[in-house]
Amino acid sequence: MLSRALRCAPWRSSPRRLLSAKAAAARRTPLFDLHTEFGGRMVEFAGHQLPVQYAAGGIVAEHKHARESAGLFDVSHMQQLRVCGVNRDSLVSFLTVADVAALAPGQACLSLFLNGQGRIMDDLIVSRCREPHFYLVTNAGCAEKIRAHLDHWAGVFQARALDVRLEYMDAALMALQGPRAAEVLAKGVTDFKLADLAFMHGRYATVFGVQDCRITRCGYTGMDGFEISVPPQGAMTVARALLDGPLVKPIGLGARDSLRLEAGLCLYGNDIDETRTPVEAGLMWTVSKRRRQEAQQRGSEAFLGGEQLAVASATKPEVRRVGLLGLEGPPARHGAAVFAENDGDEPIGVVTSGCMSPSLNQPVAMGYLRRANSAVGTPVRFEIRGKRYRGVVAKMPFLPATYYTGGLR
Numbered sequence: 001m002l003s004r005a006l007r008c009a010p011w012r013s014s015p016r017r018l019l020s021a022k023a024a025a026a027r028r029t030p031l032f033d034l035h036t037e038f039g040g041r042m043v044e045f046a047g048h049q050l051p052v053q054y055a056a057g058g059i060v061a062e063h064k065h066a067r068e069s070a071g072l073f074d075v076s077h078m079q080q081l082r083v084c085g086v087n088r089d090s091l092v093s094f095l096t097v098a099d100v101a102a103l104a105p106g107q108a109c110l111s112l113f114l115n116g117q118g119r120i121m122d123d124l125i126v127s128r129c130r131e132p133h134f135y136l137v138t139n140a141g142c143a144e145k146i147r148a149h150l151d152h153w154a155g156v157f158q159a160r161a162l163d164v165r166l167e168y169m170d171a172a173l174m175a176l177q178g179p180r181a182a183e184v185l186a187k188g189v190t191d192f193k194l195a196d197l198a199f200m201h202g203r204y205a206t207v208f209g210v211q212d213c214r215i216t217r218c219g220y221t222g223m224d225g226f227e228i229s230v231p232p233q234g235a236m237t238v239a240r241a242l243l244d245g246p247l248v249k250p251i252g253l254g255a256r257d258s259l260r261l262e263a264g265l266c267l268y269g270n271d272i273d274e275t276r277t278p279v280e281a282g283l284m285w286t287v288s289k290r291r292r293q294e295a296q297q298r299g300s301e302a303f304l305g306g307e308q309l310a311v312a313s314a315t316k317p318e319v320r321r322v323g324l325l326g327l328e329g330p331p332a333r334h335g336a337a338v339f340a341e342n343d344g345d346e347p348i349g350v351v352t353s354g355c356m357s358p359s360l361n362q363p364v365a366m367g368y369l370r371r372a373n374s375a376v377g378t379p380v381r382f383e384i385r386g387k388r389y390r391g392v393v394a395k396m397p398f399l400p401a402t403y404y405t406g407g408l409r
Contacts, residue, residue: 029076030172030235034243038250046140048077051252059254063358066221066259070178071251072242077140078173079147080229082133086163092134094303095153096126097278099288103128104409108200108216112278112286113138113146116300118308120272120281122146125227127202127216135202135214137173137227139268153304172235177225177259179402180247185226188241189215198407199224208241210234217404220256222263222397224404258355261364264323264396270334271321271352271366278309280317280368319349319368323396324380326363329389331356332382338367341379343388348373351382357398363391364398 026044035042039055051074053059065071083092093100098111108127115121122142127135138146150166157164176185186194188208197203202216212231219225230238242248257267266272272281287295291303292313299307326332333354337347354365365382373380378393 027077029074030230030232031074031076031174031239034236034239034250035074040250040252043253045253046077046143048140050074050077051250052254053252054250056249059252059258060358062249062251062255063258065249066178066251066255067223067359068179069246070176070180070184070225070248071255072239072248073175073177073251073256074172074239075175075227076172076235079136079138079140079143080169080171080173081136081138081150082129082167082169083136084133084165084167087157088132088134088164090162091154091157091164092126092136095150096124097287097291097303097309098126099291100126100128102288102290105130106201106203107409108135108202108218110286112283113149114278114303114305114309115274116305116308118277118305118312119274120268120276120278120283121149121274123266123268123272123283125216125218130203133167135229141269169229170232172230172232173227174230174235174239174242175219175225175227176242176248177219177221177223177251178248179224181223181225182404184242184245184247185215185228188238195406196408198409199403199405201407201409208238210238213238217407220263220265221259222265222399222401222403224402257353258358261353261355261366262357262359262398263401264366264398266321266366267353276321276368277312277317279312280319280321282321284313316371318371320371320374321352321366322349322369322374322376323394323398324351324354324365324367324382325392325394325398326354326365326382327390327392329363329382329387330384331363332365332367332384332389332391336365336367337383338369338391339381339383339388340373341381341390343381347383348380359399364394365391366396369393 040051096111113121125137191205207213214229294302295306295310332351336351338349349369351367357364381388
């Protein structure tokens, strides 16, 4: 879950612009000193100073190391909070499409905040903790909007004498991703066997001697991996321990974006936003059958935007989010128009994210096309700097997912 700030592609700026007044004024994460130590090329991103890449190797090398071994990402800019109180289930169930009742203790899911029109305000991770609270992680670029949204509805619930409480966390968040991630992290976790932690499950633990960390087996790369929430004073200790050896290297924003795009994962602000519905975005899988029935029966009393979502899901959308492969020329990037093979004058869609895939050595993209032109295998053309290049609608993810399939559930 990156944010709208990626739309501006800050790492494409000239070096002189990277340390602008805006970047210098941005917040530092608890891992800032580590970034400078590894030669991080720092940019302003969602109000924080974060590395787009590091001195050794560059974006493609970082991408490939994460795919082949393991990479460590600083995602401390993400908003973390706990939802507490006797009526916490009701609040989370009303504000997200998550099937809260179906979440077992320790289980997490990808979910969505919808606005009153049934469109996507943000995507997030919802975790039902074994302790008496939910743990939420929301996008950095939406932090202010979502905080105001949460605060408003928590106030509404409290005015109805319901017991709900929001606790915004001051914690570092790092993602350890890749086929060797579990091997490395297991050395620092003694509270439980990491092999017992299933995909999209989490729990609190001591990590490399730092207490009160939360480990969730999830990520943004399509691979096995973990997101680790760490008290800020212990962040450098955990990060240094994970980087102690050749298996793990620090990874910047550039490779994080190409990794998630290969995995077919959405970037809020580019691929989904408040103009899109879950139906158009191909995200109805986040809404369980039971939640869909609730929306049909109770509308927006079931959850915010439920009535509008029920209407949208009852009809076929005019456009659909699809994967796209470039067959020639440069990568089609955000905003590139997509045309039918016969090169008609009217675009049939638009690219929302695109890059040269380091794993496939081929341009990959995603975007929205008219439903009539959205079938896998449909030839298309991308307009890039005034020229048109051949492409094709493709199945996502572009690489097979390698999520962990073991563990206790």
